[in-house]
Amino acid sequence: MKNIHPQTLFILFPLYTLPCFSIYYLGNYSFNYFIGFLLTWILIGGIGLELTHHRYWAHQQFKVHKLTEWIISYIGCLSLHGSPLFWRSHHIMHHRYTDVDGDPHSPVKGFFHSTIGWSIDKENLNKINFKYAGKKMLTDPYQLALQKYYYFIVYLSFFSVYLISSSFFWLCFVPAVFIAFHQGPLVNWFCHRKGKGKEIKISNLNNLSLVTWGLSLHNNHHNNPSSINFSSSETTVDFGYWLYKLTLKHV
Ligand SMILES: [Zn+2]
Ligand SMILES: [Zn+2]
Numbered sequence: 001m002k003n004i005h006p007q008t009l010f011i012l013f014p015l016y017t018l019p020c021f022s023i024y025y026l027g028n029y030s031f032n033y034f035i036g037f038l039l040t041w042i043l044i045g046g047i048g049l050e051l052t053h054h055r056y057w058a059h060q061q062f063k064v065h066k067l068t069e070w071i072i073s074y075i076g077c078l079s080l081h082g083s084p085l086f087w088r089s090h091h092i093m094h095h096r097y098t099d100v101d102g103d104p105h106s107p108v109k110g111f112f113h114s115t116i117g118w119s120i121d122k123e124n125l126n127k128i129n130f131k132y133a134g135k136k137m138l139t140d141p142y143q144l145a146l147q148k149y150y151y152f153i154v155y156l157s158f159f160s161v162y163l164i165s166s167s168f169f170w171l172c173f174v175p176a177v178f179i180a181f182h183q184g185p186l187v188n189w190f191c192h193r194k195g196k197g198k199e200i201k202i203s204n205l206n207n208l209s210l211v212t213w214g215l216s217l218h219n220n221h222h223n224n225p226s227s228i229n230f231s232s233s234e235t236t237v238d239f240g241y242w243l244y245k246l247t248l249k250h251v
Helices: 006-028 031-058 066-077 084-096 111-115 122-126 141-148 150-164 166-190 218-223 239-246
Strands: 192-194 200-202
Touching: 006 150, 006 166, 031 066, 031 084, 031 166, 031 239, 066 084, 066 141, 066 150, 084 141, 111 166, 141 150, 150 166, 166 192, 200 218
Parallel strands: none
Antiparallel strands: 192 200
């Protein structure tokens, strides 16, 4: 326990307990709630986490209006992956030190570490250097506020959604956040795997492309991190790129 970062438990606890309570509301379920869940997941997992935290902030693959940047940065925080500042810093380290010392979530240290463990391990989190985010982001007051007040912002947002509509909260919002959060661990586990030798192999998994918004086309992404389209052929589909063309490309 002494190696666990205590604040991260404020994220993991609701992440794994709230969906259990959603089950009690299933009696009210209707198709409308399914559509509500899908739209919320597209917003938080697709636009927030994959397009904003990953493609916009970590790789700067496209530009948006400043107001849009503020809105989507906040939405990305709801995926429970931390602030854009935290995400950009650890993801730049992941690309720079892929599967060697310095990679915050390498599978070399095992399944649990590469999926959930890395994000609650105090020692590991202390190694994430915000200097990788660069001076521009480190002097942006809005981004610094998202980092400083991250837990408060998340809890206030969850509570506000609950107050606005408790049935939407349990049947749309909570399941959408749960799926969005696991996009990262899914890729870390399935796309960075030990090969026959001891070396780590990075794969493209087209059948996980929808649920991870294209991030599972992972070898393509590692080979060409500045490209916004992770697809390399007509048989692979980057759903994140489709979502970008439908939404953030225009704002
Ligand atoms: Zn990777
Ligand atoms: Zn990346």
